[in-house]
Amino acid sequence: MSQRTFSIIKPDAVRKGYTGAILAEIEKAGFQIVAVKKQSISKDEAKGFYHVHRERPFFDALTTFMSSGPIVLLVLEKDNAIADLRKLMGATNPANAEEGTIRKKYAGSIEENAIHGSDAEETAAFEIGYWFAGYELL
Ligand code: GDP
Numbered sequence: 001m002s003q004r005t006f007s008i009i010k011p012d013a014v015r016k017g018y019t020g021a022i023l024a025e026i027e028k029a030g031f032q033i034v035a036v037k038k039q040s041i042s043k044d045e046a047k048g049f050y051h052v053h054r055e056r057p058f059f060d061a062l063t064t065f066m067s068s069g070p071i072v073l074l075v076l077e078k079d080n081a082i083a084d085l086r087k088l089m090g091a092t093n094p095a096n097a098e099e100g101t102i103r104k105k106y107a108g109s110i111e112e113n114a115i116h117g118s119d120a121e122e123t124a125a126f127e128i129g130y131w132f133a134g135y136e137l138l
Pocket residue numbers: 058061062091092110111112113115116117119
């Protein structure tokens with residue numbers, strides 16, 4: 001069944017000029033781009049987005065990194081979108097990511113790992129609503 005997920009091309013990948021290559025991988029894998037926008041976010045916006053990680057030791061570093069430069073926010077749609085995007089992304093730590101995954105090709109470290117993807121339906125709904133208004137999702 002068709003499903004929506006939320007993704008971010010993170011500041012490291014945008015800085016390195018990988019935006020187009022990562023979007024091409026996403027489209028080649030069969031995702032429709034429902035909505036896309038490039039913007040910089042504040043540290044407070046990053047903290048709200050990653051609030052589930054607020055107790056983790058890397059929370060401050062992660063939110064500083066995510067607000068360090070422009071990012072590309074995406075809403076994507078296909079059958080099984082949430083699980084299929086996670087598979088296309090690869091493991092959180094690029095050292096453990098499978099060959100052919102986006103993180104294997106484009107990520108530099110466990111923190112600067114090129115791409116975000118929602119991990120469940122409820123998270124996808126929260127994340128899409130956090131960054132996009134209803135009129136942007138038609
Ligand atoms: P994801 O779902 O694969 O993105 O991974 P998580 O939800 O576990 O973590 C969210 C993000 O926090 C990751 O994508 C990384 O950017 C960052 N992160 C995760 N684990 C670590 C860590 O051990 N150290 C640092 N510095 N960053 C981390």
